[in-house]
Each structure stands twice: as structure tokens, then as C-alpha cells.
Amino acid sequence: MADGFDASARPELFCMGLSHKSAPIEVREKLAVPDGQARALLQSFAARPGVVEAVLLSTCNRVELFAAVNGPDAAEGLAATFLERGGDAVRPHLHRHHGESAVVHLFRVASSLDSMVVGEPQILGQLKDAFADSVDAGTVGGELTRACEAAFAAAKRVRTETGIGAAAVSMASAAVELAQKIFGKLAGRPVLVVGTGSMGELCARHLLAERAELHVASRTHARAEALAQALGAGARARRFDELAQLLIEADVVVTCTAAPSPIFTTQSVTAALHARRGRPLFLVDLAVPRDVDPAVHGISNVFAYNVDDLEQVVAQNLASRSSEAARAEVLVAEEVARFIRAKTARDAVPILGQLRRHADAIAATEVEKTLAVLGDGLTSKQRQSVEAMSRAIVNKLLHAPTARLRSAGETGPEEAARVAAAAAELFGFTERVQAPAERDGPEPARPSGDPAPLPLHGIEASK
Amino acid sequence: MTRALLSAACHAYAIAAVAYLLYLVRMRGRSAAVGAWALLAGMVLHGAVIVFRYHQMVVTPVSSLADGLSFMAWLLVGAYLVLDRAYRLPALGAFVTPLALTITVSALLVPSAPPGAMRALLGMPGLVAHVCVAFAGMALFALAGGAALLYLVLERQMKGKRFGFAFSRLPSLEILDDLNRKLVVGGFALLSITIASGALFAKARWGSYLDMWDPKDALSLLAWVIFGGLIAARLAAGWRGTRVAVLTMLGLTVLMTSWVGLFAFPAGRHAAMQDGDAPVPSQRAPDPSAKAEGPAHG
Numbered sequence: 001m002a003d004g005f006d007a008s009a010r011p012e013l014f015c016m017g018l019s020h021k022s023a024p025i026e027v028r029e030k031l032a033v034p035d036g037q038a039r040a041l042l043q044s045f046a047a048r049p050g051v052v053e054a055v056l057l058s059t060c061n062r063v064e065l066f067a068a069v070n071g072p073d074a075a076e077g078l079a080a081t082f083l084e085r086g087g088d089a090v091r092p093h094l095h096r097h098h099g100e101s102a103v104v105h106l107f108r109v110a111s112s113l114d115s116m117v118v119g120e121p122q123i124l125g126q127l128k129d130a131f132a133d134s135v136d137a138g139t140v141g142g143e144l145t146r147a148c149e150a151a152f153a154a155a156k157r158v159r160t161e162t163g164i165g166a167a168a169v170s171m172a173s174a175a176v177e178l179a180q181k182i183f184g185k186l187a188g189r190p191v192l193v194v195g196t197g198s199m200g201e202l203c204a205r206h207l208l209a210e211r212a213e214l215h216v217a218s219r220t221h222a223r224a225e226a227l228a229q230a231l232g233a234g235a236r237a238r239r240f241d242e243l244a245q246l247l248i249e250a251d252v253v254v255t256c257t258a259a260p261s262p263i264f265t266t267q268s269v270t271a272a273l274h275a276r277r278g279r280p281l282f283l284v285d286l287a288v289p290r291d292v293d294p295a296v297h298g299i300s301n302v303f304a305y306n307v308d309d310l311e312q313v314v315a316q317n318l319a320s321r322s323s324e325a326a327r328a329e330v331l332v333a334e335e336v337a338r339f340i341r342a343k344t345a346r347d348a349v350p351i352l353g354q355l356r357r358h359a360d361a362i363a364a365t366e367v368e369k370t371l372a373v374l375g376d377g378l379t380s381k382q383r384q385s386v387e388a389m390s391r392a393i394v395n396k397l398l399h400a401p402t403a404r405l406r407s408a409g410e411t412g413p414e415e416a417a418r419v420a421a422a423a424a425e426l427f428g429f430t431e432r433v434q435a436p437a438e439r440d441g442p443e444p445a446r447p448s449g450d451p452a453p454l455p456l457h458g459i460e461a462s463k
Numbered sequence: 464m465t466r467a468l469l470s471a472a473c474h475a476y477a478i479a480a481v482a483y484l485l486y487l488v489r490m491r492g493r494s495a496a497v498g499a500w501a502l503l504a505g506m507v508l509h510g511a512v513i514v515f516r517y518h519q520m521v522v523t524p525v526s527s528l529a530d531g532l533s534f535m536a537w538l539l540v541g542a543y544l545v546l547d548r549a550y551r552l553p554a555l556g557a558f559v560t561p562l563a564l565t566i567t568v569s570a571l572l573v574p575s576a577p578p579g580a581m582r583a584l585l586g587m588p589g590l591v592a593h594v595c596v597a598f599a600g601m602a603l604f605a606l607a608g609g610a611a612l613l614y615l616v617l618e619r620q621m622k623g624k625r626f627g628f629a630f631s632r633l634p635s636l637e638i639l640d641d642l643n644r645k646l647v648v649g650g651f652a653l654l655s656i657t658i659a660s661g662a663l664f665a666k667a668r669w670g671s672y673l674d675m676w677d678p679k680d681a682l683s684l685l686a687w688v689i690f691g692g693l694i695a696a697r698l699a700a701g702w703r704g705t706r707v708a709v710l711t712m713l714g715l716t717v718l719m720t721s722w723v724g725l726f727a728f729p730a731g732r733h734a735a736m737q738d739g740d741a742p743v744p745s746q747r748a749p750d751p752s753a754k755a756e757g758p759a760h761g
Binding site: 160161163166178180181182183184276277278279280297300301303305309312313316 | 491492617621622624626630631633634635636637638700701702703704705706
């Protein structure tokens with residue numbers, strides 16, 4: 001157990017990789033990790049000397065490794081793995097973050113502040129998946145688990161407390177946003193797509209994602225069928241000569257045809273509106289030249305938006321995002337500070353980790369013994385109850401000493417050493433656990449280029 | 464004691480109002496939740512005041528102007544909380560809560576002793592019910608007016624293609640229109656009951672169902688025609704959205720005029736009933752049914 005303690009006493013958080021900010025796409029594709037290879041690559045990173053824990057995040061905008069490392073050689077080892085994979089061209093684009101800077105980077109990535117489109121929601125899910133994969137691969141331990149969980153919490157706070165992800169920032173998503181502002185939920189809403197232009201298809205996919213009911217019509221029926229097929233279930237092709245009827249059925253109409261003159265005029269829309277009994281109609285005109293006569297927008301309960309209008313919505317939303325992003329940065333800074341404070345307290349009193357491992361090991365052994373005695377007589381639910389009980393006992397017993405040790409860590413190094421010594425004596429740890437650095441020999445020099453000194457080494461002050 | 468309780472309810476409403484306005488500015492879900500809980504707490508305290516006054520002091524919710532105002536605010540808050548449960552409408556809360564707060568505070572400021580003649584009349588359970596139903600209808604119409612106002616604001620932005628403050632904070636046009644429909648139908652039903660019961664009561668007391676020279680009779684009837692026409696147009700001609708919202712605001716204005724006018728420029732027989740110096744009803748209405756009631760409470 002003491003060995004494990006040595007290795008994981010105070011690993012430093014570290015991040016290396018490249019993103020859309022540091023590298024152009026030609027370089028990023030050299031490193032891109034195909035689905036099947038992610039685990040092997042992760043393990044080759046984790047196998048480098050000095051690397052205690054590792055999480056590999058690979059998306060089309062970034063390939064980044066978050067790690068907990070010991071010693072200065074680890075960084076070089078990780079860089080070597082990156083270069084093996086991507087070649088020397090990758091070297092100038094690799095960014096590195098140590099300690100607090102790595103925490104900041106992790107939190108900003110999770111909160112979508114480092115994304116190409118700031119506020120896009122996918123990145124958090126991708127990071128969660130990456131973390132889960134690393135858990136499966138057995139490459140994460142306490143440090144990264146705590147860091148990632150804090151990063152997820154920070155991202156959630158950013159999402160709920162700022163408007164960063166609230167507004168649509170592409171034309172297709174802006175069209176969906178407007179449709180929702182008129183109709184509320186779009187599930188089951190009949191949507192008509194006229195024409196098979198690529199913008200129309202993109203918009204259709206966004207609407208389909210909201211589970212709208214899609215009807216596709218095109219002057220060339222075969223094309224409508226092909227598009228409906230490509231869109232999959234939930235979309236079906238309709239005849240172009242049914243257009244007048246479709247205008248009565250559909251609530252949202254997306255047009256993207258190459259027609260030289262409008263196919264929807266005030267007359268045709270007014271006629272349809274009569275049959276619709278006043279139900280509102282939303283027309284999204286993505287075609288240039290336009291498919292919808294602009295005068296249609298003047299009809300009561302009809303909303304007609306063209307490409308320029310949508311562009312304007314997007315521009316407005318982007319502007320509001322950047323102001324929300326400033327607020328989000330403040331939240332992230334708060335969360336980072338909180339995380340660092342907790343880590344400092346933990347690191348200042350290394351006995352905390354040892355205490356925890358000691359207790360967990362005892363509990364695990366005892367549970368194993370008990371289950372072995374009870375044998376197959378227990379259902380899996382009962383087994384889980386036994387395990388839960390042992391965890392609960394450990395947690396409750398350790399709660400007071402843990403809290404006391406933490407507060408001692410926050411008070412100062414002398415106090416930390418004093419309380420840690422008392423705990424070591426009471427729990428029967430013979431070695432002087434509170435100052436592992438003394439046994440490790442001189443503190444290794446940190447890699448050059450390291451930003452501000454890390455506040456993760458509270459114990460140094462006591463030496 | 465009821466004053467202290469009512470003042471506590473006002474404080475809760477004030478907290479709710481601040482929370483909802485904060486929600487409008489910063490869009491934090493937490494502010495909206497605080498608003499809803501504070502409003503619920505205020506409503507419970509407020510409800511206790513109304514029940515206590517009725518049970519211990521035999522003051523009905525509509526015996527005096529103060530009680531009437533307080534009852535109206537309570538109904539508004541209650542109706543809003545029910546809606547918020549179903550639709551999550553913190554934006555409407557930012558409209559309703561300050562309104563309810565204002566009404567409740569004014570209830571604390573006006574005298575709460577029922578005028579003599581009014582006390583006599585309101586002793587009759589049928590008439591109390593008539594006024595209570597009128598109040599409930601008014602609360603529903605006030606909420607419908609709020610929904611209509613929000614609809615017009617959002618529709619204006621969608622038509623103008625300029626999205627401001629309100630855009631991200633309001634529910635969809637469809638929800639606002641649907642809300643308007645339900646509230647107007649509910650309010651219309653209550654208004655119909657109010658007018659019918661009032662007419663029966665008037666017949667018994669004064670011998671005529673309706674007095675078109677009584678401003679309250681006339682305006683209530685006008686509002687009934689507007690809302691009735693609105694519902695008919697919805698059903699028959701598929702009217703929706705803007706037109707309906709504008710009509711709702713119009714109907715609400717007429718109805719509010721009939722209420723406010725009653726206190727500001729008293730005229731006609733509704734006003735006479737509030738006036739302490741008014742002739743006792745039995746003198747005005749030589750109706751045999753009135754004789755039993757008049758002296759009993761006089």
C-alpha cells in the first residue's frame with residue numbers, strides 16, 4: 001500500500017494536445033483517432049513512465065490528453081507518443097498546460113468556452129464519453145476523476161446560469177428556434193420541404209431531430225424520393241402537384257428550389273390560410289432567388305423568413321453569446337478556484353489519501369470474506385446492499401477525521417503536520433506520511449515553460 | 464392579527480415579485496423557482512387571512528373594498544400558480560406578481576369596515592356568491608389579458624424580425640394563444656353566471672332584470688358581448704392570435720372600467736348598494752321576497 005501511496009501522492013494535472021486554436025485541419029487530421037483505436041492509443045499514453053492517469057479526448061476539433069503525471073519526464077514521453085502518431089509536423093502545434101493551467105483548460109473545454117462555436121452543446125457529452133472510456137480502460141484514478149467531475153459540474157453551472165447555449169448560431173438551427181417560438185414543441189408537427197437544395201436538407205435534418213413529421217416535394221419527383229430516403233424514417237415524398245393541399249396541412253414550410261420566380265404568393269398563401277382556419281404558418285425561404293413572395297410576411301398569422309433574415313438572427317445570437325461567454329469565464333474561474341482550494345487541502349495532508357485507501361481496502365476484504373461465506377445464497381441485490389453498507393460505514397467513520405484533516409490543511413502546514421501525525425499514530429501508520437517529498441529526495445524541477453507556480457504543493461512551505 | 468398576517472403575505476409577494484423580475488433580467492431558473500415558492504407561501508398566508516376573517520369575524524371576502532381587493536389578489540395568485548404548474552410561465556409571473564402585490568397593498572391601505580348598507584345586502588348568501596363569482600371571473604380575464612399582452616409583444620418581434628429582450632423569455636405564440644383561449648372561456652363562463660345571477664337578484668329586488676342606465680350592468684353586458692363574440696369567432700371563423708389578443712385586451716378594459724368606475728364615479732343601483740346612505744332596499748323594491756331579507760340584517 002505504501003508503494004501505491006508514493007506514486008499517487010501528489011500527481012500533477014497535465015494536458016497536452018492540439019485543437020482548432022493551435023493547429024489547422026491538415027495537422028489535426030494527422031492525429032485524428034479512429035473509433036476502434038482510441039483505447040490502444042490511450043493505453044500507450046498511460047504506459048509512458050510517470051503517467052499515473054490519462055483521459056483521451058478526440059473530436060474533429062481537438063485531440064487532447066488530460067493526465068495526472070509525476071515528474072518532468074512524463075511530458076516528454078507523452079509528446080513522443082503524439083509525434084509517433086502524427087509525425088514531426090505536429091510538434092509546433094502541441095500545446096501544454098500544467099497544474100492550475102491544465103485545470104482551467106479542462107473546465108473551459110467542458111463548458112464549451114474553447115469550442116469553435118462557443119456554447120455548442122456536444123463537447124460536454126464527448127468529454128463525458130472520453131472519461132467513461134478511460135474508466136473502462138482502467139486509466140483513471142482519483143485525481144482525474146475529481147478533476148473531470150468538477151469540470152462537468154462547472155459546465156452544468158455555465159449552461160444553467162448563463163445564456164451561452166441558449167441561442168441558435170446556424171441558419172438551420174435559427175429556423176428551428178423560430179419555429180419553436182411559434183409552435184412550441186415540434187414533435188409530430190407536419191413540415192413541408194420543397195426542393196432538394198443542400199440548405200433545405202440541412203434544415204430538414206434539424207427539424208427531424210425535433211421529431212417533426214417531414215413531407216418532401218420536388219418538381220422532379222425522383223429527387224424528392226431520394227431526399228426522403230436519405231432523411232430516413234419520419235420523412236416521406238409527396239407529389240409536387242399536391243402543393244396547394246400540402247400548404248394547408250403543413251405548419252412549417254422550408255423551401256429551397258431553383259425556381260426563378262416565387263412559388264408561394266400572397267394569393268396561394270391566403271387561400272391556404274382560409275382552409276387552415278387561421279392556424280399560423282411559418283415559411284422558411286432558403287432559396288436565392290426567393291421562393292416566397294416577401295409580401296406573404298404581411299399576412300396575419302403568417303411568418304416568412306428568408307436567408308437574410310435568418311443570417312441576421314444568427315448574427316444577433318452570436319453577439320449575445322460573446323457577452324454570455326464573458327459571464328461564463330467568471331463562473332469557470334470561480335469553479336477552478338474552488339477545485340484548486342480543495343486539491344490544495346488534500347495535497348497538504350497526504351494522509352487523507354492513505355486513510356481512505358486503508359479503509360477501503362479493509363472494507364473490500366471484509367466484504368469479500370462475508371460474501372464468500374454467504375456464497376450463492378445471496379441475490380445480486382443483496383450483494384449490492386452488503387457492499388453499500390460497508391461503504392456507508394467507511395464513509396461515516398471517516399467523515400469527522402477527514403473533515404478535521406482538510407480544515408487543518410487549509411489552516412497551514414504546521415497545523416497539517418501536527419494533525420496528520422496524530423492521525424498516523426491513531427490509525428497505526430508508522431512512516432511519516434505527511435511529508436513524502438522528503439523521502440523522494442529533491443523535488444523534481446518542473447518542465448520549462450510552466451506558468452505560475454502551482455498552488456498544489458502546500459507542503460513545500462513546511463520544508 | 465389579520466393585518467399582520469396580510470402584511471406578511473405582502474412581504475412574500477414582494478419577494479416573489481423581485482425573484483420573477485430578476486428572472487426576466489438574468490433568466491436563471493432558480494429565480495423563477497424562488498418566485499413560485501414565495502408566491503405559494505404568500506398565498507397560503509393570504510388564504511389564512513380570508514378564512515379567518517370569514518370564520519371568526521363573519522366578514523365575507525367581498526364585504527368591503529379592502530376585503531374585495533385582497534380577495535381579488537388572492538384569486539389572481541391562485542390562478543397563476545395553477546397555470547404555472549401546467550405551463551411553466553415565469554414571464555407571466557413577472558406580470559401577475561407585481562399586480563397582485565399592488566392590489567394587496569392597497570387592500571391594506573383602504574378602510575376595511577364594511578359600509579352599513581353593503582353589510583346588510585351582503586348578508587345574503589346568494590349575493591355574496593354573485594360577487595365572488597364575479598371576482599373569480601375577473602381574475603381569469605386579468606390573466607387572459609396578461610397572456611394576450613405577452614402574445615402581442617412576441618408577435619410584434621416575430622413580425623418585425625427584431626428580437627429583443629422578450630424573445631428568449633416568452634413561451635411560444637401557440638402556448639400563449641392556447642392559454643388565452645382557455646382563460647377567456649373560463650372567464651366567460653363565470654361572467655355569464657355573474658350576469659345571470661345578478662339579473663335574477665335584480666328582478667327579485669327591483670322588479671327588472673336589467674337596467675341599462677346602471678353603468679355596471681351596461682358595461683358588464685358589453686364585455687360579455689365582446690368575449691362571447693370572441694369565442695364565437697374562434698370557433699366559427701378560426702380567429703386566432705393577434706385579433707383575439709386585441710379583443711381580449713379590449714374586453715378586459717371594458718370590464719375593468721365597469722369595476723373601477725363603480726368606485727370612482729358611483730352611479731346606478733350597484734353603487735347605491737355600497738352607499739351607506741342609500742335607501743334601504745325594501746323601500747326601493749316592494750318585492751315580497753326582499754322583505755324577509757332586508758330587516759333581518761338591517
